[in-house]
Every structure is written in structure tokens, then in C-alpha cells.
Amino acid sequence: MSTALNRFVERLCVVLLALLVMTVWLGICARYIDFIQITFTEELSRYLMIWVALLAISSGIARREHVGLTFIFESLPPPVRRWLGIAFDLISFAFFAFMCVYGVSFVERGFNSTTMILDIPKAYPYAVVPVAGFLSCAQLALRIAADFTIPGEAMAPQASEVSQ
Template identity: 60%
Template sequence: MSEIANTARRWSLRVNRVVEIACVVLLALLVLDVWLGVLVRYVIPLPLTFTEELARYLMIWMALLAVSSGIAYREHIGVEFIFGRLPAKMRRWLAVSFDAMAFLFFALLFLYGLGFTIRGFSRFTMINAIPKAYPFAGVPLAAFMAALQLLLVGIHDFFSARAPERTGATLVQGEE
């Protein structure tokens, strides 16, 4: 059973690697965009108005995608006071229950986010008049990635040889 846990953890780290690279690319674009915005506002007077709007959407996409990375490393909020004092078997079931509840939340967020994104095609951004569906698409994408990570982490929690020591226990490659 531990092999299933290890496979789930490996896939979780692989998916997380893609998300981390996407977040770094978004951060680089955000920094370049903000620098360009400062340059065109104070140094080179060019009529570039898209920089503010683009910075806002890049930051939102990056922050939303980073949620799944926090889930992959178990760096999310947890109530340690009670969890750490429970017996191992109860900790395992409680961790899996937390994973299942969070999975349900992100699955619903994904479904509602799809509708939100589809409706966004009829609304347009203020400055560039592009459909708001493109910025809105970050919500279902991030919810899908978070749900996928929760599924993989939940499989790891369930099949792992050891019960989680705490709710925010980091899943490292050398574990087990």
C-alpha cells in the first residue's frame, strides 16, 4: 500500500512542478509589466494603458495557481492543537476527511468557475475591451489544480505507511 502513496506523492510533485514553473513565468511577466508601466508613466511618455490591467490579472492568476502548490507541500492552514494529540489511526482518517472536504469545495469552485468564465465572454475589460473570460479562466483552472492536488494528497494520506504527524506536514521526496 505504501507504493500507492509514493506514486501519488510523485505525481503530486510532478504536477506541482508545472504549477511552480507557471507561477514563476507569471511573476516574471508581472515584474516586467510593472516596470514597463513605471517607465511609460514617469520616464518615456507613451500611451500604453494596458499595463495596470495586465498586472492585476497576472497577480490574480499567480495567486490562485499558487494555492495548489501550498496543498502539494501541505503548507496550508491546519488546527495543530487537537490534530497532533490524536492517535495515528484517527489522524489518518481526519486528514483524509479534511482532504475530501477541501476537494469538494474546489470541485464546486471549478464547476461554478466554468459558468463564471463562460458568462465572462459577454463582459469586457475596461481598458482594452477584451472578454473578461480570459482573466476569469484563472478561477476554474486554479480550482482544478487544487482539486487534483487534494486528490493526490488524499491518496497519499490514505495509503501511506504512517499517519500524518500534523495537518501541515510537508510531503518531501525522502519521506517514508
């Protein structure tokens, strides 16, 4: 389930990143061609970048590729490492759950104001906060479940990473 969810999120990130690149190039071209007056590219590219960055968090969690210093963690015995990893996952889960719950009220308040150039409710760009929080919680829950059900799985990279 984690792999399927991650595959969907990665594909969505690729589409959003492609839109981001096209938007930035359109803005660059419009800046140097006098007769093209396009003003939305900077704002749209900013929101696309935020969406891609926050959605990619769940992919990092699914692949266990999040940033961290592991030299102390890897020097611990496997049982300690397993429980410490689960404790870190639970702390992360609490943070992302808070982000999801708080993000919903953030989105609700976003319907009361609009963006400067695109003139859309700020709730649409803000919606990534609870979405990213939910996806991260889902991936963490799936990884914790794998840590308990699959022997030797705790804090291990996925098989696709080992082959690279």
C-alpha cells in the first residue's frame, strides 16, 4: 500500500514540477519579449514549488530517505535501533498529525482572502499543508506497521534502494 501511495505522490510531484519548469520558462520568455504581458508566472511558480516540496515529504518517509545524521543511530544494537526508530516515527507522526489538523483551519481561513495576482482564494495554495500532513501520517503508519510485521524491516531502505 505504501508503494502504491508513494507512486501516486511521485507522479503528482513530477507533473507539478513539469508545470513549475514551464511556468518559470514562460516568465523568463515574457520578461524579454516586450509584447507579451504575463504577470502570473512568479506567483504560480511559488505555489507550485511549495506543493512539490511538501508533497515530496511523504516520498522521503516511504523510502526512508529523510535527512538525518545516522552514524550514532547505526552504531546502536539492532533492538535498540528498532525501538528508537519507532519512537522517532511516533514523534514525527504527532508532528504531521498536528500539521494536518492545524492545516485544515489554515485552509478555512484562506477562503477569506485571495492571492495578489491570480486572484484565487489562498485556500487552494494552503491546501497542501493538511494534504502533506495526511500523506506523511499515512506513510509513517504504513512504515511503522512494516517495522512490526516484517522481520528486519525496521529503518531499512526499500528493496529498490538497495539495488541502486
